[in-house]
Amino acid sequence: MEFINKPNFEHSFFNDIVRINYNCEAAPQVINDFGYSYIMIRYGYFEARNNQGEYIAIPRIFTKCTGDFFSVKAATNSSWISIELPNGAFHNITKLITKNQRNKLIDLYDYIPAEILDTLYVALENENEIEKITALVDKSLESYYSNWMVPLDSQPMVDYIFNKKGLLETIELSEKFPFSSRTIERIFHKEVGASPYRFICLVRFNHIIRELLENKYDSIDSLTKDYEYFDQSHFEKDFKKFMGQGVKQYKDDFNPLLTKALSRVYHETN
Structure with missing residues (x-):
């Protein structure tokens, strides 16, 4: 490839x-x-x-x-x-x-x-x-x-989530932006394709999986704590949700397509 x-x-x-x-x-x-x-x-x-x-x-x-x-x-x-x-x-x-x-x-x-x-x-x-x-x-x-490129209501919120690496609670969006939680849900449904909670989890997951790929961590426990997971089982749950497999299977399988994609610099918003 x-x-x-x-x-x-x-x-x-x-x-x-x-x-x-x-x-x-x-x-x-x-x-x-x-x-x-x-x-x-x-x-x-x-x-x-x-x-x-x-x-x-x-x-x-x-x-x-x-x-x-x-x-x-x-x-x-x-x-x-x-x-x-x-x-x-x-x-x-x-x-x-x-x-x-x-x-x-x-x-x-x-x-x-x-x-x-x-x-x-x-x-x-x-x-x-x-x-x-x-x-x-x-x-x-x-x-x-x-x-x-027409500006959408979701874009400042999406940028904010990316810039925070998904390390935030959904309530922070309604505190930071001039929309109620219900309105934010509707905006994300219409423009983003995922609920605010799922999108936040996805962005956080993509940052942690890059660190997992680079092997620059002391332990899975320390890595998951850095990304505010409750414990390793919480991380495993996200892994299966976003990857369809467990951490061990991912590390054992040969997947050059994903490895190459993850090795790129994650796009930073302005």
Whole structure:
């Protein structure tokens, strides 16, 4: 598997762009959610299953919101390009109630003319340089960015959660922002794709799993305490919720896709 990205990637809209090329068939690998929206472009054959083990149809160009873990199996000479967007971009692109689209891959052809996407698809097929991929995507889609970047009520709260690494209680959001707890729930349902509590847990989990990957901790107990888990069993519960497996199974399994994804710098909001 060839994992191509650009360190210190910068863009006015995208958080990151990654290309993954499979030179041989890859067994199913679990990938968890990182709390962002995505546009993804598929080349070749993949099989994907959701967190219930059900097959998911994969459009060749699709957008995805925050959801649950899933598994993906790739055929030889397949590849995909993953364009990571701010969390609220999915809602701005589709105008859909985001929580109702969890674990769905929404065909971008429903929102952008086929001639634009067809041209982009052909242009990107054999391009492996991130700078050139970015330029080609901008050329095709830049006219849409202003609408996709429209400020949402959820965005300051999402940024706050990311900046605090998920180390907060949900009540802090209604204390910090001019919304009641009930209104915040509705905003997250519409724009984020997860409840405030689940999103906070997801962000915290993604920070702790990076430290687990880097092996820069004295013990699991000390690591979980640093991230305000009650105990190791509380952490195990989150691990199974967001990864579909226990800590030991994760550490025993070979999962280069997740390892590469986690090794990138977690996007910092401003």
